[in-house]
Amino acid sequence: MPSSKFLTDKVALVTGASRGLGKAIAVALAKEGASLALIARSTEVLQGTLDEIRALGSVAEPYALDVSDGAAVEAVVEKITAQFGHIDVLVNNAGVTRDGLLMRMSSEAWDTVINTNLKGAFNFTKPVGRQMVKQRSGRIINISSVIGLMGNAGQANYAASKAGLIGFSKSVAREFASRGITCNVVCPGFIETDMTKDLSEDLRKKLLEKIPLQRLGQPDDVAGVVSFLTSPAASYITGQILTVDGGMVM
Ligand SMILES: NC(=O)c1ccc[n+]([C@@H]2O[C@H](COP(=O)([O-])OP(=O)(O)OC[C@H]3O[C@@H](n4cnc5c(N)ncnc54)[C@H](O)[C@@H]3O)[C@@H](O)[C@H]2O)c1
Structure with a gap:
């Protein structure tokens, strides 16, 4: 009997897949039958994600x-294509913060955040997009943030990178639409991961007051939306921003 999983025989590439949102997204796509190419700064940190996906009976390889290293990304995309044959879904999720007020922000903190969060997406979208254009299909999902929509004191670099991702994604959506490729943005609000684990109790309380659904998000709240954007149900959606934040920004 044919499988009812919509990503059967599809290959998904997820960056920053070692933990947090990237891990939850990779596992969600594997549950829909995708084979996974997982990216992180070292292969050791990907072991937990690999184990979880392989336990589902799905294929996953670490890279x-x-x-932010464009040449390394080109080489890895070539390797993944040689190993898997094609890439059908690209999730640009890897991201970092280097918070500080603008007056005290170093050029290094600015560059690290822009080069990882924004240039990293450019680095992957170009070679993967080239392939998707040839195969005339593909889904690209870029993980931005509500901070890219509303700004945040102490996060000028992060907000700029995440707002940049939105303009980037809309341009990619327009360039690739005629080739059957969609590109959408997911803007998570405050999700419980390593990135947010050091929030003080006081800040947590203040945040909750601003979230109509009265809870922080879980990685699976975001993973489900990314999975939807790779599904047949989302085939007529491109250039859109899906905000997953418990109603904080509306
Ligand atoms: N957690 C939240 O509340 C939240 C909210 C909005 C947006 N986001 C965004 O979601 C994404 C994932 O966030 P998270 O909370 O899971 O963070 P996290 O810190 O738990 O995980 C980040 C992942 O990115 C990888 N990574 C970072 N820099 C990298 C680099 N230069 N090269 C390769 N891999 C790199 C890390 O190894 C890790 O796997 C990020 O883009 C983040 O900005 C998170």
Whole structure:
């Protein structure tokens, strides 16, 4: 009997797949039958994600690189294509923060965040997009943030990178639409991962007051939306922003 999983025989590439949102997204796509190419800065940190996906009976391979290194990304995309034959879904999820007020922000903190969060997506979208254009199909999902929509004191670099991703995604959506490729953005609100684990109790309380659904998000809240964007049900959606934040920004 044919499988009812919509990503059967599809290959998905997820960056920053070692933990948090990237791990949850990779596992969600594997549950829909995808084979996974997992990216992080080292292969060791990907072991937990690999184990979880392989336990589901799905295929997953780890690749180590820094997403800001364009030459390394080109080489890895070539390797993944040789190993898997094609790439059908690209999730640009890897991201970092280097918070600080603008007056005290170093150029290094600015560059690290822009080069990882924004240039990293450019680095992957170009070679993977080239292939998707040839196969005339593909789904690209870029993980931005509500901070890219509303700004945040102490996060000028992060907000700029995440707002940049939105303009980037809309342009990619327009360039690739005629080739059957969609490109959408997911803007998570505050999700419980390593990135947010150091929030003080006081800040957590203040945040909750601003979230109509009265809870922080879980990685699976975001993974489900990414999975939807790779599904047949989302085939007529491109250039859109899906905000997953418990109603914080509306
Ligand atoms: N957690 C949240 O509340 C939240 C909210 C909005 C947006 N986001 C975004 O979601 C994404 C995932 O966030 P998270 O909370 O899971 O973070 P996390 O810190 O738990 O995980 C980040 C992942 O990115 C990888 N990574 C970072 N820099 C990299 C680089 N240069 N090269 C390769 N891999 C790199 C890390 O190894 C890790 O796997 C990020 O883009 C983040 O900005 C998170």
